[in-house]
Amino acid sequence: MSNLLTNTTMKRNTFFLVAGILAVIEVIVLWLSIEMNNPLPIQISILLGILVVYLARRSVTEVIQDERTTLISQKAAMHTLEIFWVIFTLVSISSVIYAFNRPFPIRPHFPPPPAELPIGGVFGFFGFFQLALLCLMIFLYVGFRMYYARKYGEFDTDEE
């Protein structure tokens, strides 16, 4: 796979097509991981996906990144993080409050007292919320990226 990608050249649009197909594959593997109740497939799949995108990007013959596109990415990433970390901290601090409002697990009770049992449900909720936050992060980044791309003339056309 590595040789195939590094020895071949591709156009910019082919690269974006490859990236799109990879994204679809990642979603399918995520679904499979949930079905199998095993996080390993999606973890490996994400690492492989990053590797393939990296190799594919190196084989693109046209210029797809320059100082203007880097500026757009930087600004979008910075504003996404500015919003994301505030929300993420608020949510995470709640989970910390729940976790520390219990006996510290140096000597765990066995069997656990009934009062400690519902914790799984609380953390299950935080799991869903963190997944939602990850989705929010993607939407925020795409939104900011589109905003700055428009500001810096990405969608402009010219008579030439």
Next chain:
Amino acid sequence: MKNRIRVFRAMHDLTQDQLASKLKVTRQTILAIEKGKYDPSLELAFKIARFFNVPVEEIFIFEGEG
């Protein structure tokens, strides 16, 4: 900041695409600079000036305060 890239491009009979590939940037970047939506870095500004073989201030006109 105003610039005269379009004029110099026309003088050298170059398309945006051709100039972009010579400077190793995207065509959209040349278009954005020409339209005044993006101010290039000093490095790119000097590259453009050197490409057209003129001083940088002949292409870029700074319109600062005062």
